[in-house]
Amino acid sequence: MSKKTSxxxxxxxxxxxxxxxxxxxxxxQWKNDPVKLVNVAYNTSRVLPLGDEYNTALEIAHYILxxxxxxxxxxxxxxxxxxxxxxxxxxxxxxxxxxxNGEVLESGVHDTANFDGRIPxxxxxxxxxxxxxxxxxxxxxxxxxxxxxxxxxxxxxxFYKLGxxxxxxxxxxxxxxxxxxxxxxxxxxxxxxxxxxTYESGNAVMKLxxxxxxxxxxxxxxxxxRKVVMDDLSKEIIRIIKQMSLKEKILxxxxxxxSFNNKDIQLSFDDEKMTQLVDAVGxxxxxxxxxxxxxIMVVDANLxxxxxxxxxxRSIDYDIDLSGTIPxxxxxxxxxxxxxxxxxxxxxxxxxxxxxxxxxxxxxxVPDCVLEPQYGNKFGKKYIGCxxxxxLGEQKNIVIRYNLPMDMKNKYPYDLKIQKQSGVHDVPxxxxxxxxxxxxxxxxxxxMDTDIILSDLKK
Numbered sequence: 001m002s003k004k005t006s007x008x009x010x011x012x013x014x015x016x017x018x019x020x021x022x023x024x025x026x027x028x029q030w031k032n033d034p035v036k037l038v039n040v041a042y043n044t045s046r047v048l049p050l051g052d053e054y055n056t057a058l059e060i061a062h063y064i065l066x067x068x069x070x071x072x073x074x075x076x077x078x079x080x081x082x083x084x085x086x087x088x089x090x091x092x093x094x095x096x097x098x099x100x101n102g103e104v105l106e107s108g109v110h111d112t113a114n115f116d117g118r119i120p121x122x123x124x125x126x127x128x129x130x131x132x133x134x135x136x137x138x139x140x141x142x143x144x145x146x147x148x149x150x151x152x153x154x155x156x157x158x159f160y161k162l163g164x165x166x167x168x169x170x171x172x173x174x175x176x177x178x179x180x181x182x183x184x185x186x187x188x189x190x191x192x193x194x195x196x197x198t199y200e201s202g203n204a205v206m207k208l209x210x211x212x213x214x215x216x217x218x219x220x221x222x223x224x225x226r227k228v229v230m231d232d233l234s235k236e237i238i239r240i241i242k243q244m245s246l247k248e249k250i251l252x253x254x255x256x257x258x259s260f261n262n263k264d265i266q267l268s269f270d271d272e273k274m275t276q277l278v279d280a281v282g283x284x285x286x287x288x289x290x291x292x293x294x295x296i297m298v299v300d301a302n303l304x305x306x307x308x309x310x311x312x313x314r315s316i317d318y319d320i321d322l323s324g325t326i327p328x329x330x331x332x333x334x335x336x337x338x339x340x341x342x343x344x345x346x347x348x349x350x351x352x353x354x355x356x357x358x359x360x361x362x363x364x365x366v367p368d369c370v371l372e373p374q375y376g377n378k379f380g381k382k383y384i385g386c387x388x389x390x391x392l393g394e395q396k397n398i399v400i401r402y403n404l405p406m407d408m409k410n411k412y413p414y415d416l417k418i419q420k421q422s423g424v425h426d427v428p429x430x431x432x433x434x435x436x437x438x439x440x441x442x443x444x445x446x447x448m449d450t451d452i453i454l455s456d457l458k459k
Contacts, residue, residue, distance in 0.1 A: 060278075071098055079174055083307055087147065095110070173265065182201075264423075295357060327403065354386075369398075370389050416433075
C-alpha cells in the first residue's frame, strides 16, 4: 500500500466517518462527563432522535476506532452513478485505508485502470457487456454487476487481488458520487478561487466532470493537474465543516443516515457481528432473500452511454390483479432521455434492465427488447433481463407481464416489497392492487428513495 497520504483519500474516509466519529464523540463524553452528555443529548434530541440506526453508527464507530492495537483495512469503491451500474455506478477509482487505535496509518487512491491492466484477459464478461461495450473480458471497473452489494464486495476484492493488490480487507465500502450533493446541502454552494464554477447541490458532480474532462484545457491547467480541483474542493469542505456548530454537525449526521438508507453508502464487513448489525438496518445493500410475499427490484446498467444517467428520468407503474384464478401482474418501466444532443457526456441511452420478482414467477409476454430477453434465478428471485435503447430526446415504456406464484393469493393480506437500486433517486412509483372479491383497486403513489414495504405506507 502507498504510504503517501492523499488529501482526497483522507477526505473520502473522513466523509464516511462523520456520523461514526460524532457517534464516538458521544461515547467518549459518556465516559468523561456523563452530565455534559445528558445536556447535549437533551438539546439535540429534537434534531436527531436516537434509534436503531444511530445505535448502529455507534457500534460501527466502536469497531473502527477501538483501542485494541489491531490494524483494520478497508477498500472504498468510488462509484459514479451518472454512469449507472447495478451496484451503484462506474468504478473509475477506489481508495484503501488502514486504521489502528483510531488513527489513519496509511491511505491511497488508486485508478482501477492500473489494476485492470494487470488482470488477466481470461474472465468472460457478464451478458451483454461483450456485445454492447466491445470488451472481451471482465475487469475491476465493472465488478459491481450485481444488485447485491455483499456479492459485489467479494468480486471487487477478487479483482483487487488479480490486479496484484496486496492488502487483506476487513470491509468494503461503496460511495456514490451523488453523496457530494448531500454534503453541499449542508455546506451550501462553494466557489473556489482558481476555478470559474460554483459547486452546489444538484450540479456539482456534472461541473466537476466537465472541469476534469474539458474545462481544464481553456484554463491553462496541465492534464496531470486536472484533478487537483478535487483536492481543492475537499479542503474547502473540511474548512466549512470544522467551523460548524455541534448542532449543525448533528444535522449533517442526519443527512448521512439518509445516505445509508438510500444506498449512496453501502457497507460490507468480514466481522460477523458487524455484518448482522448493518443487515438489520439495511445498510449492506443486500437483496432480501427472506421476504416471502410479492417483490420487485428494477435494476439498470448503463452500457456505453457516457454520463447520460444524469439526464434520464424513470418511473415505475405496477398493476397487480389477485381477483382471478391466477394472480397476474403488469410492470411498466418508463424511461425518458431528456438529453437532446450527443456530446462528451450524453448519448442515446442504452441500459440492460433486469427486473427481479418472486422465485416462481412465470413471464407471459416478451417485452420490447433490443436483444432476446434473458431469464434466470439469482438471490432467491426470478429475473428477466432486457436490453433497452432510448434515443436522445425520446421516451420508451418497457411493459413486462407475468403470472405470480399461486400461493400469492393465500398470503393475505397482500403485501409488496420494492427494493431500490443504489445510485437512483426519487423514482415516481404508482401501484394498483385488485384484491380477491374486489371490483375496485387500492392505489398508491409515492417517490422511492429507499426500500419500500407497501403495508408500511398504510400506517
